[in-house]
Amino acid sequence: MEIWQQIFSQKIGQMKPGDTWTLKADYNLQFNDRDPGWKQFLQQHAFARFQCSQCWHMWHSAQVNILFHMHLDRKQRRGQVKMKIFRQECKKCLVPKLELPEFSQENTERVLENLMLKIRGKCYREAISPNSLSKNIVEAQIMGPHDSSHCEACQLGICYAKYEAQAPANTFFRAVSLFPRSSPAHEEWSEAEMGSSRNMGSSCDGRRCCCYICCLVIFLAVLIFVLLYLKI
Secondary structure, eight states: OOHHHHHHHHHHHHOOSSSEEEEEETTTTTBBBTTTTTTTEHHHHHEEEEETTTTTEEEEEEEEEEEEEEEEEETEEEEEEEEEEOOEESSSSSSSEEEEEEEEHHHHHHHHHHOOOOOOOOOOOOOOOEEEEEOOOOOOOOOOOOGGBBHHHHHHHHHHHHHHSSSSSSOOGGGGGTTTTTTTTOOOOHHHHTTTTHHHHHHHHHHHHHHHHHHHHHHHHHHHHHHHHHHH
């Protein structure tokens, strides 16, 4: 946790040097259960290494989930972030224990870079593009599909890998339709975060409206011509 706090302090100090922010672990956090004024960010598809504390079996996963709750007191210029890293069980033990993962420094920094973007968008109401989120680096070969029966996030219903694995191969499946707020790439963004992206969408709507009007005018012209021809 110290590495997370050190990197967080460095990044938030560079981003908002006039404000004071703290980061701490809180394993009582619940997905979509926040105190008033708190914002939420769920980082999915993070890559990490696990090791069983009973048999010492090691495995890697690219489906690690990290939940963040964040709050900014604008008057005091103080912010708080609480985080919960979801665990996985060893599939070789008969009575497995939930184990916390270990992250490389590079992937830790990538997760915290995404958190910085979310703090800017959700707490400071800056315009942030949803496409700015960084992807984690897969640093080792993953053996087999994601084992949802040993994943804490899957058991709580917030890990997309469980539903992606159940989707038929010949159909287009998007887990976002199941839980629309839980994927960083498809998460519902606030008014401030959407910013200039919404302006681009409005211009597209304007062009679409012009096309509809042109089609209507052409249809009416053809209709009038046919009616005049029939009268003759």
